[in-house]
Amino acid sequence: MQVKKYRADSMKEALESIKKELGPEALIIETRKVRSKGILGFFQPLKVEVTAVLEGTSKQLYQPKAAEIDPKVMENTVKEVARLKEMINTIKSESALSTVIKSPxxxxxxxxxxxxxxxxxxxxxxxxxxxxxxxxxxxxxxxxxxxxxxxxxxxxxxxxxLKTKAPMINKKPYLILLVGTTGVGKTTTIAKLAAKYHLKEDHKVGLITIDTYRIAAVEQLKTYAEIINIPLEVAFNKDDYQKALQRFKEMDLIFVDTAGRSQNNMIQVGELREFIAAQKPAEIHLVISATSKIDDYRSIVAAFVPLGVTHLIYSKADETLKHGALFEILTKTQIPLSFITTGQKVPEDLETASVEKVIELITGD
Ligand SMILES: Nc1nc2c(ncn2[C@@H]2O[C@H](COP(=O)(O)OP(=O)(O)OP(=O)(O)O)[C@@H](O)[C@H]2O)c(=O)[nH]1
Ligand SMILES: [Mg+2]
Incomplete structure (x- = not known):
């Protein structure tokens, strides 16, 4: 009895080698997927290893002499035997394969x-x-x-x-709008971004707020603008907005803070559309909070993405340990992540997004 192992890239290749070397009578006794040895083998695709045996007795079987048999019968028998052998080989290879490919x-x-x-x-x-x-x-x-x-x-x-992408800043003034639902951290993030680009990277930065529904909202951004020492314009309507943009035409970067909009209130989301139509921004970043529920993410994405969202910002990443939903949003929307915010402190609690950081968040490693 002869036993031999064959390694090949596919089951078909392995079976062909066996057939060539041991003949069609060879029996397959084991199949498995193996990795090539050594560190390089780790990066190679898996190989198929098939162990086949050839029974020595099969060659000594009684062979009738040609003269004892009617030639026609013999011809038919040879054909039939060949067909059966083929059938057996197919069954063998299929059952061998089924040990490799398992059900889900x-x-x-x-x-x-x-x-x-x-x-x-x-x-x-x-x-x-x-x-x-x-x-x-x-x-x-x-x-x-x-x-x-x-x-x-x-x-x-x-x-x-996963995809990440920082702002491009490839023209002047580079207009970036932050949008999102109430309280997700838009204003705080704008302050962090303004500090990053003005204080750390020396860009000329201007801020515009179109969130004029609450005095406190304007005051909040004004305080940050004063600390960072950059100008702030308050726009109560589209006219004001266009004038403010005009005043900032020498800036490198303009950040626009918008009022929090409920994803369920399409009139509010529609008001934003009017400002976007008045001056097409270079980028629109949708701020989504790590504390939102997965069902909310779906409706937020559905309401805001049609505005022309180009980037996502993941805020309040410090408030939860579970970040699996971020994977869902990034893969479902295919919109890249620009920043992650990790706390209330301005300007330090802001990170430029990287795929490694997102994986670290998601897997908790
Ligand atoms: N823990 C944590 N809190 C944050 C973060 N970013 C913002 N906040 C806090 O969240 C609260 C709301 O932040 P804002 O920046 O006012 O949020 P907003 O989206 O501008 O809110 P509206 O303008 O009312 O829609 C504040 O108390 C912030 O300090 C963050 O990354 N982590
Ligand atoms: Mg705000």
Missing amino acids: EEVLQIKPLELIKKRLLDTGMSLDSVGCLLKELIFDGVDLYNVAAVENGIYNVLKKS
């Missing part, structure tokens, strides 16, 4: 996957998204039995699904 239910019972699924669900990510991430691991050929490989695989899948 079985796949999820593999320990490292079960663990990572639980961890991702704990972040607040939806079952749907977790399923998609795990499916990507399988497509990427990750060794699902190896905890480190699964963790590394998840990192890579997250990395390719």
Whole structure:
């Protein structure tokens, strides 16, 4: 009896080599997916390893002499035997394959996957998204039995699904609007951004507020503008707004603070549209708070994105440990994240978004 292991890129290739070397009588006794040895093997796709045996006795079977058999019968028998052999080989290769490709239910019972699924669900990510991430691991050929490989695989899948982008500032004046629901941190974030771009990066920055519904709102931004030492214009209507823009035409950057709008009040959201139509901003950043509920994110995105949102800002990241919803929003909207805010302190609690930081937030690592 001859036993031999064959490694190939696919089951088909392995079976062809077996057939060529051992002949069609060879039996397949084991198939498994293996990784090439060494550190480089980790980055290679998995290979198929098939163990085949050839029974020595099969060659000594009784062979009738040609003369003992009617030639027609013989011809038919040879054809029939060939057909049966082919059938058996197909069945063998299919059953061999089925040990490699498992059903989704079985796949999820593999320990490292079960663990990572639980961890991702704990972040607040939806079952749907977790399923998609795990499916990507399988497509990427990750060794699902190896905890480190699964963790590394998840990192890579997250990395390719998430997008971040800082403001471009490629023309003058570069007009950026911050929009969002009430109390998410728009005004505080504008103060942090103004300090970053004026004090740290030496840009000429002007602030305009169109949030004139509350005296306190204007006072709040005025205080920040005075501390940072940059000009602030208050616009009660579109006319004021255009005049303010005109006064700031020599600025490098203009940030516009808007009133908090309920995503459920389309009239309020519509008022914003009028200002946007009066002067098309270079960028519109939608501020979403880490403390919102997942259902709220959906309606917020649905109400604000049609205004022409170009970036997302994730605020109040310090107020929760669960950031799975951020993955949902970024992947569903495909809008890049520009900044993350991590506290009430102006200007320090602001971070320029990076994919690594987002992954760190989501996975808690
Ligand atoms: N913990 C935490 N609090 C924040 C953060 N950003 C803002 N806040 C606080 O959230 C509250 C509301 O912030 P604002 O900047 O006034 O929010 P807004 O979106 O301008 O609110 P409206 O103009 O009323 O819609 C304030 O108490 C801020 O100090 C943050 O990143 N983390
Ligand atoms: Mg405000």
